[in-house]
Amino acid sequence: MKPTRILLVGGGHAHIEVIRQYRRRFGDQGIEVVLVSPEPGAAYSGMLPGVVAGQYQVDQFLINLPALCADSGVRWHQGRFVALTEDRRSAVLEDGSILEFDYAAFDIGSMPRSRELLSAQSAGSTGVLLPAKPVTPLLAAWERFLAGLAPGQNRTVTVVGGGVAGFELALAMHHRIRGYQPGPDWQWHLVSRSEVLAEHNPLIRRAGRRALAQAGFQTHIGVALTGVESIGQQGQQLQLTDGSRLRSDFTLLCTPAAPVQDLRGSLLPLTDEGFIPVTESLQVVGHERLFAVGDIARFPTPIAKAGVYAVRQGPVLAANLSNIIAGRTLQAFVPQGRFLKLITLGERKAMASRGWFYARGDWVWRWKHQIDSGFMEKYQR
Ligand SMILES: Cc1cc2nc3c(=O)[nH]c(=O)nc-3n(C[C@H](O)[C@H](O)[C@H](O)COP(=O)(O)OP(=O)(O)OC[C@H]3O[C@@H](n4cnc5c(N)ncnc54)[C@H](O)[C@@H]3O)c2cc1C
Structure with missing residues (x-):
């Protein structure tokens, strides 16, 4: 039968x-x-900021699906x-x-809502406009961007989206770039339709704003990205809803989830x-x-x-x-x-958020690391 x-x-x-x-x-x-x-690798996105920041290797946050299937008796079909x-x-x-x-x-x-923007980009752009998911092209482009950097160079990096993913990835990229001796005029931008970490309590939001300011981010709140235009070898020009334009060499999209x-x-x-x-x-x-x-x-x-x-x-x-x-x-x-959210801050520090609860420190990062590693251990073969 x-x-x-x-x-x-x-x-x-x-x-x-x-x-x-x-x-x-x-x-x-x-x-x-x-x-x-x-793809044979399934990404655990909770650890993606750590990979971008250089704290984890790629294979530490990818579950090997063929191996998990083989170990469990399930048939794998790519x-x-x-x-x-x-x-x-x-x-x-x-x-x-x-x-x-x-x-x-x-x-x-899901992936960040970006279909229209990405199709605008394919019309001849030379810069990089990337959704935060799927992770394979994102990480490949990030490594290419890093490989092209020389000490003292100035670039502009923009993150679109001020939710947890945008916030964490912004600080993760900033942390990684510090090891590349960026030039004095390197620019960081974060564009968000609503306040940064808007779904969290005021203490988290305030700490988030402070962390971005300390990292040198210029935040553009209440605006969204409407279009993108190539400017030859100079990267891209982002068009914002407030009419302003932003030149950007590496733009990460962390907009709300779409199918x-x-x-x-x-x-x-x-x-x-x-x-x-x-x-x-x-x-x-x-x-x-x-x-x-x-x-x-x-x-x-x-x-x-x-x-x-x-x-x-x-x-x-x-x-x-x-x-x-x-x-x-x-x-x-x-x-x-409600559930506990542990939000990383680029370096090995994190914030804990649940309702009105707020905590911050390197111990929160270690706590998150333990939870994430425990999750991966359950499925890594
Ligand atoms: C930077 C970042 C950080 C995040 N951090 C957190 C966090 O700390 N905590 C949290 O709760 N959430 C976090 N999220 C949200 C979280 O990533 C998603 O909610 C979660 O991954 C959704 O899981 P899923 O099982 O729906 O799909 P995924 O984990 O995305 O898995 C989907 C799978 O389906 C496969 N697939 C795609 N298309 C097809 C197809 N057509 N046919 C067959 N297979 C297909 C993919 O390859 C993938 O293996 C974060 C998101 C980002 C971007």
């Missing part, structure tokens, strides 16, 4: 937990699990999902191959913003054999696009895949209202 097949699309934070639990939940029941993802077939029982990949399934789950993530790819035409139901709507049991609305988790899913009560939710959905998804196959009642995912 053909085994029941679960197809996991995307090596995101929730799916790696389903893979880890495979033997315990499905291994002896004739259930086959297949993971399809475009490829990129494009669409479902008409009967919604097979997935079509970018290379044209087709993978059949009985149940499927989508955990394909990682345009899923229109995939036969998955989508919200107006292009995310996959799910029920409390993480099933795709209207399709009980399909599940979606992490950033790509739109939960009934809106939740932040944060890795912490994807991680917590992992065990619920694993349980519900097992429950639906066994005909048991499905569990509801109950999102936690």
Whole structure:
């Protein structure tokens, strides 16, 4: 008899937990699990600022998906999902191959909202305008930028987006550049539609502003990036909503999360913003054999696009895949209202934020390092 097949699309934070639990939940029941993802390395973005700052090596924050699958008894298939077939029982990949399934789950993530800006850039620009995700092209461009620097040179680096990702990456880049003997006129800019770290308490926001000012950042608050123009060998000119223009050699986009790819035409139901709507049991609305988790899913009560939710959905998804196959009642995912955020400050210091709680110091960085390393140890093979 053909085994029941679960197809996991995307090596995101929730799916790696389903893979880890495979033997315990499905291994002896004739259930086959297949993971399809475009790259063998799955990035743990909590450690990305540390990689950019030079505190971690790339392999310390990449989960080796083929190794994790091999160790767990899951089949690994490198490829990129494009669409479902008409009967919604097979997935079509970018290379044209087709993978059949009985149940499927989508955990394909998000990327900073940037599609229009990136297409403007491809019209002949020579500078670098990069979304913070996916991480492989970002890290390659960052290393190229660093390799092209000579001591005493002046450059302009701009970060667009003042949320945690933009804030952390801005200070991480600043920290790394200090080792390259930047020239006296090196410029740092941070452009943000809302106040920096706007979703945090006033103590965190004030400490954040101070950290950026000490690093020499000029902040442009209440404005957004509307366009980008190449200026020959001189990098790019960024056009801002307040009418000003900013010359920039390296521009990082940390704008709010958008779907990682345009899923229109995939036969998955989508919200107006292009995310996959799910029920409390993480099933795709209207399709009980399909599940979606992490950033790509739109939960009934809106939740932040944060890795912490994807991680917590992992065990619920694993349980519900097992429950639906066994005909048991499905569990509801109950999102936690508040969670602790540990925000790095470039050097080995960090801030802790939860509600009105504020703490700062090198011990917070060590605490974060311990949590991050513990997470990686669970999945590194
Ligand atoms: C700099 C930075 C720092 C952050 N720090 C934190 C933090 O400290 N805490 C926190 O909670 N959140 C943080 N976030 C947010 C966090 O990164 C995301 O919320 C989290 O990664 C979402 O996880 P996910 O499982 O949805 O997807 P991801 O972890 O992004 O995984 C998606 C996977 O799907 C694969 N994939 C993509 N397209 C396809 C396709 N078509 N077919 C098959 N596979 C596909 C990808 O290759 C990837 O393996 C940070 C984000 C950034 C940018």
